[in-house]
Each structure stands twice: as structure tokens, then as C-alpha cells.
Amino acid sequence: MKQTETAGPTGPASTAAPPQAPPWLPWWAGVTAALMLYALYQAWIAAPTEATMGIYQRIFYVHVPAALVGFGVFFINLMASVWYLARRSRAADAMAVASAEVGVALLAINLITGPIWAKPIWGIWWTWDARLTLTLVIWIMYVSYLVLRQFTPHSELQPRLAAAYAMFIFVAVPVDYMAIRWWRTQHPQPVLFGGPHAGLAPAMLYALCVGFAAYIALAATLLRLRYRQEQLRHKIELQRRARALAE
């Protein structure tokens, strides 16, 4: 165990300028908003109506990007957690908080839009199909991760315990995948169509790409804002400590 030299109220962190919002952030947020609107325009109006599913298929332009970008953000959480355990870096922990929250929000969009689409198309709100189940399980595990953070005090303790739990989530996902696939193959499955990518019209593909771009931009904006907020919170804590020392 190494001596704790850094993170002290006398360390360089407290004398440095507080983390400024980068000047490009408002621009970036504006581009994100525009992209989101354009993606909605593409999904609702520009893309052609699908032949068999009708307008219900349009939810797909939100549903799929939210899921894939959400998983990508969870992967960032994993990397940040590993980094925290290796280096005890508060920046890594700030990124872990941000990515867990953004990922939970994105997967929630996915999990809500899914049943809305499934009801008219499949005739059921939900099915315990392997992909759905795994998505739900990962979402649940990250909600637990956030609850754990809520219940542990803001100190060295919280990032450490959260990172440890993130490791368990990471290892649990492939095991879950195995279990759920085998579990589902033993049960009757609803008849699915031949996959959405089977012969996607160019206009539809374009709308989907715009959707991806919008959600990537949204995730990046939210991550940046939340990351900075968490850094500032830590900063305030250090300054309060510095003042407590000076008293």
C-alpha cells in the first residue's frame, strides 16, 4: 500500500484553476441538438414507410442507436473502473460515474421504445428473448451500480467499491449471455422477421446513420457535462478541506 501523497488539500490540485468548460462545449451542444432534431425529421418524415410494419418501424431509428451507443458507454465505464483500480485516479472515477448514468439513460430509452414497437408488431409487449433479456439484465446491473454509489459516502470508499462492482458486472455479462441463450433455446420463441438489416433501403440506412450520429453526439455531450460536474464536485470538496485545514 502506498503512501497517500496526492489528493491532499495542499497538493497542486487545489491551487490549479478549476476545470473550465471547454469553449467548444456550447457549440457542440448546439450541434447535438440540431442533429437530434434532424434525426427525428429523418425518422418521422424523410425515411420511407416500411412495407410490412408500417409506421411502427420508425421507432427503430431511435431504438437501435440508443442501445448500441448505450453499450459503448458502458464499455467506457468498464475502462474507467479498471483505470481507477489501477491508478486510483479521481478523473477515472468521474468518468465512471458519468458513463454509468448516461448508459442507464440510453438503455432506458431502448428498453422503453422496444415494447412500444413490439406490441403492434409481435402482439406482445415483452418476450424473454435472449437479446432483450440480456439488455434488461445489463441495465439492472448498472442501476444496482448507481444504487451502490448512492449508499456509500463520498470518500475514497465510494469509487473503490463502485469499481469493484463494475468488475463483477463485466465478468457477469458473458456468463449471462451463455445462460440466457441456453435458457431461451429451450422455450418457444416468437416468430421474428429476418432481421432489420435484411435489405435496408438506402433512405432507411441514411436515417439510421443520422440516428447513430445524433446519439453519439448526445452521449458525448452528456458525458462531458457530467464528467465536468463530478470533477467540480471533487474540486469543491478539496477546497472545503483546504479551508478546514487553514482554519
Add this chain to the structure above:
Amino acid sequence: MSTAPISPAHSAAGGHQLPTGAEAPGGSCLVECRNLSRFFGDFAALRRVDLRLPAGQLLMLLGPNGAGKSTLLRVLAGALRPSSGQVWIGGFGWGTPEARRLTGFLAHESLLHPKLTVAENLRYYATLHGAAADAAARSLRRVGGEHLAHLRVSALSQGMRQKATLARCLLHAPRVLLLDEPFASLDRATVSDLRRLLVELRDGGMTMIASTHTPEVLADLANAELLMERGRVRCT
């Protein structure tokens, strides 16, 4: 009372040069901390405490409630992590197994499980510390508590419990003994028993830091004293 071995908070480490990094020279300083602070949230329980304690000294830690005495002892014992600053026990950095092996800690709580007998508790701790199989029995004999071995901790009186706790602190033969209010709520006979034991330990070369609210009980045993106030070392 001998010369105070503690360097005041603002003076640089006198005597010899300390290398940077986790390893401090063993030298004669058994307990050393530099610029040690500990926070609970925003609250500073310890503020830049500097301390150097040579081997064989008994340091008396004084100060009002909330002065940081218990926090200092808990950090030195390795039960709390320093928020910043450095600690060495016998030249080993804070939290290293070597530093833990050198330290015995008598805390507010006994750290003995009430449902187990004294002997069972001590044997468990002997295993945790890698002490010899008979260390528990010998340590109990050392504090004059052989008759307690087969009593459950929940059945012990305050005085008996404190003896059993001291046996726990001594069973791995530490070089440094940290005592948090060792005489709190003890009767006269037990206090004099414990005092006798502390004298023996001190004369045997044990380095000790004891916090207390009743300096008169410890004053004649201590070689040095340290007054703490609001997380700071006030005077030595």
C-alpha cells in the same frame, strides 16, 4: 520528564535527512508522521500533524474531546487511511504488513467478539497475525489474565475486558503500542494493575502512545506529552 522528542508542526524534520518515498530510515524513530491530515467529509480531524517518537518512549496524548487523539491513534494503527501526509512505523510505510506487525492497538472497542471466549478470540487474532500457537496463552499470562481464558467476552467486567484486550494487543509481540483511553471507566485496582504492566512494557523497550483524559494517572509514567486541539498538535 525527558526532552520532548516531537518536532513541532512547522519545523523541518530535524536530525537526519529523510528520503522521499515510502521508506523512511529505521533510525531510532519508531513512529513518525509528517504533514498527516485526515478528513471525514469536509471535517478535518487531523491537520498537518508532525510527530517523531524514538523507541522506548511513552508519549501521553492529551486534549479535549474531538481534538483528534483517537483519529491519530487509529491512523497510526492502520485502521484509518491518512487523507494526506505520510506515516512510518519502524521505517515501514503506512499499511504495509511489516508496519502492521509492529503495531498493537488498544481501541475504544475491545475488537473481541462477545460470543467467543477470551482464549478463542486470542487464538483467532494470533492466527491473523501469524503468531505462534501458544502466543495467545502466553500473552494472557503476561497481563495476568489466565483465569479469563475460558470466559465469554460478553461475561467480562470492564476491567477484565481491558486486560483481555491488552493481551490481544500484545500477542504478536509488537514494538509499538497504541492505547486509546486505556483507563477509561476502570476501577482503581485495575488501573494500578494496568499501570504496573505499562511500566514493565516501557522498561522492556516498548514504544507507546496513550491518549487520556486523566493525565494524573499517566503523568509519572510518560517520558513525553503532546497536547492536541482541533486536530492540531498544540504543544509538546
Add this chain to the structure above:
Amino acid sequence: MHMTPPAAPPPTPTAPASATAIAPAGHPSPLAIFWATWRRDLRIEWRERQALNAMLFYALLVIVIFSFAFEAQAALTVRVGGGLLWVAFLFAGLLALDRAFARETAGDCLTGLAISPASRAAALAGKFSAAFVLMLAIEGVILPLFAVLFNAPPGARWGGILLTAVLGTWALAATGTYFSALGAHARQRTLLLPLLLLPVAIPAVIAMVQATQVYLHGQGGAGFWLQLLAAYDAIFTALGVLLADVVLEVE
């Protein structure tokens, strides 16, 4: 007070005999720590039998309530018996797992572990194995009750069910003990444990329910599910041991 210990090192010239009467500590052996922790935890649990009794009674209640909630018939047992059995195991098991660190609050014994140089992994493994034994004991009471109250089919293969119980309980105990340690410093420890454990336990729950179902049915093979459980046990026990230092680190 004066004695001549056989194993004591030669006393230093300045120190009186009594000061060196206690042999200096050697290196703590992980295996010894594992067994000592195991024995100690089970001994405490045995002495605090009220908690053990309450857990057993709770398990009995779960089974009885299930038999009201679901009409207990042989046909139903064949269909969902595995699920009912494991939900009962899980509920009772959560109490046993919470005890793993709730036990340490008395006398602040967790600090005793924290200030020792002992291997955290060995201590955690000892706690895990104590929780494992405790949960198996509770399940030993639930299982016959279940068989009687839910009219288990005559063709059920009990050997397979027992094997599943051992592997499944191992899975719950391994992750559960770890999360019990994780929550030891948190607020609402008792509430936190199921929130942490249940999501991570999902693959194990699927596997043990499916395997139990196969064995209750008396036909088909559960080889895959047992393999999955064994893999889960190995992976998560190893992970817990690897991360023991992180979770039992000093605050």
C-alpha cells in the same frame, strides 16, 4: 509473570526476560487464516442460535406461504417446482449472507481484521465457506419440507437436486459474501445486499432452476446447467479472491 518459554528468541541484553517472553509474530499463513475464520464464524453462529433459528423458521414460512400462493399440486411442482425451491433458498440465503459481516459489528471486529497483516483473500474465503455451510444447513431443512408440502413427483432424482443445491449455493455464497463485504461500510447494508447480489446472480439462478427442474422431472440431462454453475462458481470465487484487497481495504 516470569517464565522461560521454549520457543522464545534469546532476550536482548537490555530487556528484562518478561519483555521478550512473547515470541515475535511470524508470517501469517493464508490457509491457517482461512480455517480460523471459518471455525470462528461458525462457532459464533452456533452460539447465536437465535439468528440461526429465525433463519430456519423464515425458510419454513417461505415454503408454507408459497404453498398458499401457488396451489401445491404435483403437476405444478413438475412445472415450476425448481423456481419455487430456489426462491426459498435465495430468500433464506440472503439472511445468512448478511450475517457474514453483520456478525462483525459486535466489538468492532472488522477493525481487528483491518489492522492485522492477514491476507484479506484468505479471511474473505473463510467467511465465504462459513456462509456456504450455513446456507446448506438451512437448505437441508427447506428441501424435505418442500418435497412433502409440494408433493414432489416420485420420479425425481434427488442426487441431482442435491448436487445442484451444492453448486448453486456455492454460487450465491461466493458472490453474496463478497457483496456483503462490499456493503459492510455502506449505509443500509441489509437493503443493499440483495440489490447488489440478485442482478449478478441471474445466470446462476437460471442454471440452478433449470437443473432442478430437469431433476424434478426425472428425465433429460442437466449437464450443461451444472457445467455453467461450476464455471460460475470458479469464475466468481476467483474474482472475489482477486478483489478481496479492494473491498476489505481500510476506509
